Amino acid sequence: NAGVTQTPKFQVLKTGQSMTLQCAQDMNHEYMSWYRQDPGMGLRLIHYSVGAGITDQGEVPNGYNVSRSTTEDFPLRLLSAAPSQTSVYFCASSYSRGRGGYTFGSGTRLTVV
Amino acid sequence: DQQVKQNSPSLSVQEGRISILNCDYTNSMFDYFLWYKKYPAEGPTFLISISSIKDKNEDGRFTVFLNKSAKHLSLHIVPSQPGDSAVYFCAASLRGGGSNYKLTFGKGTLLTVNP
Numbered sequence: 001n002a003g004v005t006q007t008p009k010f011q012v013l014k015t016g017q018s019m020t021l022q023c024a025q026d027m028n029h030e031y032m033s034w035y036r037q038d039p040g041m042g043l044r045l046i047h048y049s050v051g052a053g054i055t056d057q058g059e060v061p062n063g064y065n066v067s068r069s070t071t072e073d074f075p076l077r078l079l080s081a082a083p084s085q086t087s088v089y090f091c092a093s094s095y096s097r098g099r100g101g102y103t104f105g106s107g108t109r110l111t112v113v
Numbered sequence: 114d115q116q117v118k119q120n121s122p123s124l125s126v127q128e129g130r131i132s133i134l135n136c137d138y139t140n141s142m143f144d145y146f147l148w149y150k151k152y153p154a155e156g157p158t159f160l161i162s163i164s165s166i167k168d169k170n171e172d173g174r175f176t177v178f179l180n181k182s183a184k185h186l187s188l189h190i191v192p193s194q195p196g197d198s199a200v201y202f203c204a205a206s207l208r209g210g211g212s213n214y215k216l217t218f219g220k221g222t223l224l225t226v227n228p
Contacts, residue, residue, distance in 0.1 A: 004156070033215075042117075042202060042220040043157070058215060090156050101147045101204075102216065104156030 002026050006091050006105035013081040013112045021076040021108050023091030031094045032074040033058070033102065034066065036087040043090065049074055081112045116140045117205050119219035127227055132190040134222050136203030139184065143205040147216065148177060148188050151200045160201075161188070193226045200224070 007022045025032065033048040035058075045058030049068040063085060065077040074093075078085060088109050092102035118137045126132045136146075144165040149157035163170040163177045163186065170177050176189045190197055203219040 035218075040220060042119075042218040043204075043216075044218070045215055048215060059217075092156075101149070101159035101162060104149075104158070106154070106156045 004091055004093055004103050004105035006089075006108050008108060009106070011108060011110050013078070013110065015081060015083060015112060017081050019078050019081065021078070021089055021091075021110070023074045023076065023105060024072050025074075025091075025093040025103070026072065027093060027095075027103065028071060029093035029095055029103070030071070031102075032068065033092045034064070034074070034076045035090045035092065036060065037090060037107075038087050046076065046089075078110075083112045086110060086112045114139070115220075116143075117203055117217050117219040119201075119203055119222050121222050122220070123223040123225070125225045125227060126193050128195055129192045132188075132193045132197065132224055132226065134188040134190075134201050134203075134224065136186045136188075136219055137184060138186075138205055140205070140207070140217075141184070142207050143217075145206045146177070146179060146186050147204045147206075148175075149202040149204060149218075150197075151202060151221070157202060190224075193224075195226050195228050198224055198226045 004025045030051050034046040035043040037043050044060050047066040049055045055066050088107050090107050091105045094102040147162040148160040150160045151157040161175045179186045200221045200223050202221045204216040
């Protein structure tokens with residue numbers, strides 16, 4: 001059981017470039033989310049999805065797009081990378097909000113230069 | 114405005130003693146609280162949770178206490194072990210509707226357990 005798989009683990013982008021962070025889960029979880037972690041800021045919600053075809057914005061959605069065409073996959077797209085998007089990105093999934101909490105991936109460390 | 118606050122950036126305790134990590138919240142609509150543990154270069158791992166209808170939940174060495182009137186929760190680890198050294202995040206979620214799926218995190222507390 002792989003859980004939540006994020007790729008790539010590391011990425012360096014130039015300002016203005018676009019890229020997609022991949023997230024896949026094999027637990028048949030309905031809920032999936034993207035968070036970013038910055039020093040001294042904890043984890044902040046970017047976008048989330050409650051099922052295939054349904055997405056919504058979190059706390060810091062600007063500069064990011066998501067889609068959920070299947071239950072398993074929830075990619076995060078950076079449209080035009082900016083240095084402010086340098087961060088560690090975590091994808092998470094869950095059956096429900098309460099019991100057992102979210103299962104997190106191991107993260108993608110992104111640097112925008 | 115930070116709705117979930119962990120005011121201690123770090124905590125150091127001796128192996129075998131009790132570790133107490135604290136968390137305060139401001140939004141009275143939060144009805145479910147969770148603690149996550151995070152090691153460097155790994156994703157957060159769910160540790161323990163508590164519903165707002167309870168004031169205590171215990172799982173092995175970990176106990177979470179909730180004081181709703183004070184909007185305060187704490188995580189007790191007894192006895193503390195060196196492997197517990199990690200960053201601990203407090204998180205909360207809102208009752209009802211589309212907010213069910215969103216967690217609000219504190220900034221985390223780095224726990225160091227010294228042998």
